[in-house]
């Protein structure tokens with residue numbers, strides 16, 4: 001079982017969580033529980049760390065040592081893991097807390113965004129077999145056998161799936177503040193529907209294309225280890241939630257299962273670059289070296305031996321990307337460089353797309369009927385993404401939701 005920040009936001013909610021855990025214990029299950037920090041807590045710890053790295057009178061560009069950053073931001077989960085163990089014990093349910101290094105949850109040493117390398121669940125298994133609920137601090141692990149690491153924001157989902165895989169759990173239930181995965185964001189489309197099931201592959205695309213229900217990495221681990229994951233609400237668990245499963249289990253495959261969007265996009269265009277072998281490498285090499293993740297790319301046909309090339313990055317990386325290109329202006333030899341951060345990406349996702357022709361065309365027609373211009377397109381076997389002006393995101397998502405017959409009756 002995994003509980004997010006809003007589910008453990010105060011002692012009353014932690015007591016409610018404890019009753020859900022006790023219920024599973026009563027049903028005869030051995031239970032490991034992974035908790036997030038109390039809602040808002042991690043943001044506070046991040047802000048403190050930044051402030052500490054920037055004493056008054058400085059230039060404000062100070063960055064905390066990544067290892068110490070992790071020591072601070074991992075603290076929120078230590079508090080909730082301890083509190084939940086105390087609460088369970090007070091209810092007569094034997095429980096003990098486990099910090100990342102105690103499990104141990106081994107990670108890479110990329111502090112702040114560490115990847116789980118393995119969960120040695122032997123000690124936890126022994127304690128659970130002896131009747132103790134294992135209460136695990138999410139989001140944190142141990143790097144190089146000695147330093148506290150964290151898994152990136154939203155990382156407790158990944159902790160939970162990794163613990164489930166390590167234990168060989170029957171199931172991983174992710175309790176959160178929504179009652180499952182929806183066809184799209186219900187705040188934008190009130191007619192969005194909860195999906196009773198979604199294929200791992202689809203969820204992976206949904207998460208990486210902007211749906212914020214689960215950390216993308218958690219879906220990768222679930223898919224790799226075939227961990228059945230259920231997403232359900234802490235407050236209305238009886239609603240049923242959404243089951244992540246193998247695609248063979250999904251009988252009715254509509255062409256489109258869900259629609260995701262992301263506003264965290266920025267577009268860069270290089271005008272009039274020479275159209276010669278090696279030009280893409282001259283552009284994307286420096287970007288990779290600068291640690292910039294490039295997402296969509298489009299290159300025009302050349303007319304006069306030159307061409308225009310457009311690509312997207314996250315807004316947070318825009319400055320770094322522009323800097324990397326400018327530094328290599330001599331080798332790239334563009335006439336002009338322009339950028340635009342008022343763009344957004346809208347994606348349709350569905351494994352049914354493989355079998356249905358014309359799915360992309362419905363998307364293009366729907367957007368054109370609304371007068372929305374498509375700037376960049378990218379596709380895979382089970383998704384189509386388009387880049388549009390940010391102000392049309394909501395309109396686009398609503399129109400597409402209707403066009404693919406996803407609206408609730």
Ligand code: MG
Pocket residue numbers: 004154157213215
């Ligand atoms: Mg979360």
